[in-house]
Amino acid sequence: MGAMKPLKILVDRDLCAACDICRETAPNTFEIDAEAKARVKNPEGDPRETILKGAEGCPMTAITVLDGDSGAKLYPV
Numbered sequence: 889m890g891a892m893k894p895l896k897i898l899v900d901r902d903l904c905a906a907c908d909i910c911r912e913t914a915p916n917t918f919e920i921d922a923e924a925k926a927r928v929k930n931p932e933g934d935p936r937e938t939i940l941k942g943a944e945g946c947p948m949t950a951i952t953v954l955d956g957d958s959g960a961k962l963y964p965v
């Protein structure tokens with residue numbers, strides 16, 4: 889079995905309220921930029937479970953996570 893492609897992580901910046909929960913949960917994946925919006929700095933920065941926890945913790949449901957290989961939506965489901 890080949891290596892899995894990185895998760896495809898999308899942040900809706902219009903929805904992001906800069907609460908910092910995603911970055912606190914998965915600090916090697918998400919960062920808050922100079923515009924006070926979350927963005928992905930490394931889609932492989934943390935274990936997949938951790939990245940999904942970060943997405944699930946977003947109070948604005950601003951983060952969508954897709955499987956990198958199949959494109960299947962992993963969150964929100």
Ligand code: SF4
Pocket residue numbers: 899903904905906907908909910911925926945946947948949950951
């Ligand atoms: S958890 Fe959601 S609202 Fe909070 S900073 Fe991350 S993307 Fe923005």
